[in-house]
Amino acid sequence: MISVGVAVGVAVIVFVTALIQGLQSNIIERTLGTQAHIRLISPDEVNIVLPTAKGTLQLIQEDKRAQRLRSINNWQQISASLDQLPLLTAVSPVVSGPAFARRGEAVGSVALVGIDLARYQKIIPLKNYLIGGQLRVGAGDALIGSQLAKDLGVQVGSKLRLDTGQQNSAVVNIAGIFELGVRELDARYVYLDLKQAQSLLGLPGGVTVIDLRVADIFAAETIAGQVGRLTSLQAESWIKTNAQLMNALTAQSLSTNMIIVFVAISVAFGIASVLSVSVVQRTREIGILRATGATRQQILRIFLIQGAVFGLLGSLIGTGVSYALVWVFNRFGPGLFYIPVSSTLILVTMLLATLTGVLAAAVPSRRAAALDPVVAIRYV
Amino acid sequence: MSDNTREVLRLDNLRKSYNLGQPNEIEVLHGINFNIGRNDFAALVGPSGSGKSTLLNILGLLDKPTSGELYLLGQATSGMDDATRTALRGSSIGFVFQFHHLIQAFTALENVLMPLMLTRGKPDKLALQQAHELLAAVGLATFANSKPNQLSGGQQQRVAIARALITEPALLLADEPTGNLDTRTAADVFDLFRKVNRERGCAVLLVTHDPRLSASCERTINLVDGRIESDTLNN
Ligand SMILES: Nc1ncnc2c1ncn2[C@@H]1O[C@H](COP(=O)(O)OP(=O)(O)OP(=O)(O)O)[C@@H](O)[C@H]1O
Ligand SMILES: [Mg+2]
Numbered sequence: 001m002i003s004v005g006v007a008v009g010v011a012v013i014v015f016v017t018a019l020i021q022g023l024q025s026n027i028i029e030r031t032l033g034t035q036a037h038i039r040l041i042s043p044d045e046v047n048i049v050l051p052t053a054k055g056t057l058q059l060i061q062e063d064k065r066a067q068r069l070r071s072i073n074n075w076q077q078i079s080a081s082l083d084q085l086p087l088l089t090a091v092s093p094v095v096s097g098p099a100f101a102r103r104g105e106a107v108g109s110v111a112l113v114g115i116d117l118a119r120y121q122k123i124i125p126l127k128n129y130l131i132g133g134q135l136r137v138g139a140g141d142a143l144i145g146s147q148l149a150k151d152l153g154v155q156v157g158s159k160l161r162l163d164t165g166q167q168n169s170a171v172v173n174i175a176g177i178f179e180l181g182v183r184e185l186d187a188r189y190v191y192l193d194l195k196q197a198q199s200l201l202g203l204p205g206g207v208t209v210i211d212l213r214v215a216d217i218f219a220a221e222t223i224a225g226q227v228g229r230l231t232s233l234q235a236e237s238w239i240k241t242n243a244q245l246m247n248a249l250t251a252q253s254l255s256t257n258m259i260i261v262f263v264a265i266s267v268a269f270g271i272a273s274v275l276s277v278s279v280v281q282r283t284r285e286i287g288i289l290r291a292t293g294a295t296r297q298q299i300l301r302i303f304l305i306q307g308a309v310f311g312l313l314g315s316l317i318g319t320g321v322s323y324a325l326v327w328v329f330n331r332f333g334p335g336l337f338y339i340p341v342s343s344t345l346i347l348v349t350m351l352l353a354t355l356t357g358v359l360a361a362a363v364p365s366r367r368a369a370a371l372d373p374v375v376a377i378r379y380v
Numbered sequence: 381m382s383d384n385t386r387e388v389l390r391l392d393n394l395r396k397s398y399n400l401g402q403p404n405e406i407e408v409l410h411g412i413n414f415n416i417g418r419n420d421f422a423a424l425v426g427p428s429g430s431g432k433s434t435l436l437n438i439l440g441l442l443d444k445p446t447s448g449e450l451y452l453l454g455q456a457t458s459g460m461d462d463a464t465r466t467a468l469r470g471s472s473i474g475f476v477f478q479f480h481h482l483i484q485a486f487t488a489l490e491n492v493l494m495p496l497m498l499t500r501g502k503p504d505k506l507a508l509q510q511a512h513e514l515l516a517a518v519g520l521a522t523f524a525n526s527k528p529n530q531l532s533g534g535q536q537q538r539v540a541i542a543r544a545l546i547t548e549p550a551l552l553l554a555d556e557p558t559g560n561l562d563t564r565t566a567a568d569v570f571d572l573f574r575k576v577n578r579e580r581g582c583a584v585l586l587v588t589h590d591p592r593l594s595a596s597c598e599r600t601i602n603l604v605d606g607r608i609e610s611d612t613l614n615n
Contacts, residue, residue: 284479284481285481285483285484287481288475288477288481288482289483289494289498290442290466291440291442291469291475291477291481292469292470292475292494292495292498292543292544293466293467293469293470293471293495293498293499293547294470294498295462295463295467295498296462296466298498373442374437374442377442377477377481
């Protein structure tokens with residue numbers, strides 16, 4: 001009976017944890033599906049103030065400098081050395097800058113992104129997002145977002161004039177249309193070949209950003225720090241750029257943990273009260289055991305083991321139930337995301353439930369062991 | 381259990397008070413002296429409240445006397461710690477109580493094996509064989525796998541006796557073992573005690589209110605108001 005109580009508790013814990021894990025990893029996956037894990041950009045340009053002679057007071061009125069589009073110095077060497085870092089799984093130099101896209105009377109402001117397609121694919125798998133045409137840049141071919149295509153009324157095969165306002169403009173052929181699922185990106189991104197974008201943006205041979213991908217996404221912030229120091233560039237991890245999202249996720253995890261703790265506490269109290277009743281009910285049997293040579297430790301152990309068994313049995317049933325719940329959710333649920341149930345989660349939960357059982361049994365067990373055999377035998 | 385002494389129990393001016401140091405302190409045993417030998421078959425009788433159960437609990441090392449000394453198999457027991465007393469109790473003393481105290485979750489056989497399992501862990505072949513023999517000796521060979529609630533009161537009491545004997549104790553203590561049984565079953569159980577005493581050379585001390593039963597014991601110890609009033613050999 002109490003095992004059913006434990007089972008319900010464990011089922012709730014496993015299901016809620018799996019649900020939240022599934023939800024969070026889904027959100028993160030979606031966020032990172034259209035973002036690099038780390039972006040390396042040139043450090044901001046600052047005013048250089050000459051040091052003054054000792055003893056003089058210097059008053060400075062300083063205007064922050066306007067940040068112009070600038071290439072990363074020595075990006076070839078940096079990129080090559082980053083390629084060697086085992087922490088990084090992909091390195092993709094990118095040049096990007098603003099431009100206008102025209103078709104007839106229609107004008108849209110866009111972000112030109114010049115990429116090395118093979119490298120960039122490892123950062124954002126554009127292939128997965130392609131909804132029309134072919135994945136092709138270079139030789140005057142461009143990929144544009146679905147929203148931009150709609151705004152300008154173009155389709156695959158249409159021509160588009162790109163104008164960067166640097167007396168530079170080019171007509172490109174729309175080779176493919178993609179949909180990242182983020183409206184702003186779909187309305188603004190135009191992917192070009194690295195070379196063509198460099199010349200359009202007036203940065204021949206230069207790149208403005210190096211996109212990086214890491215294996216452990218939650219280590220992105222620390223890796224960003226390391227890479228930043230290594231290259232003396234400004235490194236921004238996805239964790240920093242999505243601070244608000246991360247805050248929300250942390251808060252969510254916190255509340256899940258609270259739920260888990262409270263469920264665990266009530267399960268523990270359930271086990272403890274059942275065992276307390278059982279100690280009273282079995283007072284006479286405890287007395288016989290003591291009279292026939294059972295030591296206090298043996299009595300203690302019997303009840304501790306019983307607590308552990310309650311916990312273990314309950315968690316076995318509970319994980320079974322939660323498996324069923326998760327299966328039902330994945331199969332018939334809203335289908336928004338998939339809930340994985342990791343074996344680690346199950347093992348940890350079972351371990352915790354068993355431990356909770358033992359802890360909960362501690363007080364009643366001690367009471368049982370402390371029973372005076374004379375009193376226990378006379379008990380009716 | 382060496383046989384170099386004929387003595388199993390020796391009581392030396394044993395006293396017992398309840399609620400020691402409290403205003404309701406009461407002495408129930410006022411200096412008890414007697415011996416029990418290897419083959420004794422003795423009845424402990426006396427009016428209700430005279431201290432029989434109290435005395436029996438002390439003899440079985442379940443309780444401690446307030447003063448005086450209890451020698452079990454020649455060893456003084458007053459200085460022993462709880463673990464030693466438990467071990468000695470487990471190996472040398474068998475208990476049978478008024479209410480057939482069996483563990484309800486265990487079968488008759490498991491109940492009989494319990495004292496061995498407590499000290500030695502999983503029972504071996506020999507122990508199993510011994511338990512079966514004991515169940516046969518108490519006439520319950522076919523009930524080995526029955527649970528206590530499937531047995532009659534007399535049958536349960538016989539299981540309890542078999543359990544008390546599995547450790548081959550030197551002393552069997554029984555507190556009103558037949559008090560809860562009808563006359564016929566009581567006589568059967570009593571005969572069983574006698575058989576155990578004769579065949580296994582195990583000293584038996586049993587508390588009874590039945591004058592016919594105590595009369596058939598070899599020795600009758602009469603306890604009145606916490607004092608031995610008489611200690612007589614019958615026939
Ligand atoms: N735990 C206790 N605390 C206080 N007094 C007790 C306690 N146990 C027994 N007594 C008292 O000690 C006296 C002897 O009790 P005991 O149970 O030994 O009598 P008994 O001879 O076994 O009686 P009966 O034949 O009714 O079983 C009684 O007066 C009883 O009230
Ligand atoms: Mg009594």
